Amino acid sequence: DGGITQSPKYLFRKEGQNVTLSCEQNLNHDAMYWYRQDPGQGLRLIYYSQIVNDFQKGDIAEGYSVSREKKESFPLTVTSAQKNPTAFYLCASSTGNRVHQPQHFGDGTRLSIL
């Protein structure tokens, strides 16, 4: 089945540790996105990529890093510089940057601090 797979579903981070969240899609979508959702709030854009080997910062990129080495994959690293990482992380993809194309989401990863 075509879709967006995020792993793991739950992740715990220790102080000073970097952790990486996986996002893989088999929809042949060009664009991929990472969002963060805090309780009772909307989604905030962390990073996005419109093409392989290129990505841009979103509204809250500090403390995060990404790579886009393959079209199918867009992993997010939460670094130790992100002091408040506890949130629900959502990966999305869409067919390029054509304005009317919606974004579709994976099932998300819940990150907590140990």
Added chain:
Amino acid sequence: QKEVEQNSGPLSVPEGAIASLNCTYSDRVSQSFFWYRQYSGKSPELIMSIYSNGDKEDGRFTAQLNKASQYVSLLIRDSQPSDSATYLCAVKDDYKLSFGAGTTVTVRA
């Protein structure tokens, strides 16, 4: 940052009634508008998209767009308990989606 405001809720409606959700946005050049449904603990699911002024109907859902007033709404007719969820309004300009905080709807049986 572009602002997207939704009525704060929570919104409680009896089964079979119409639920009305509102959304305003700050950026006049926004071109595409989406409604996502998010069940508790789950990821958002696209339920409606609208690009032109007027109404768009899909089953029990109707989206309404007024670009002059920078306003988009979602009506849920014949509300069912399965419609109980948080509804997120999203506004797109080029590649970026900006989201509202969501309106939580509870349908009372």
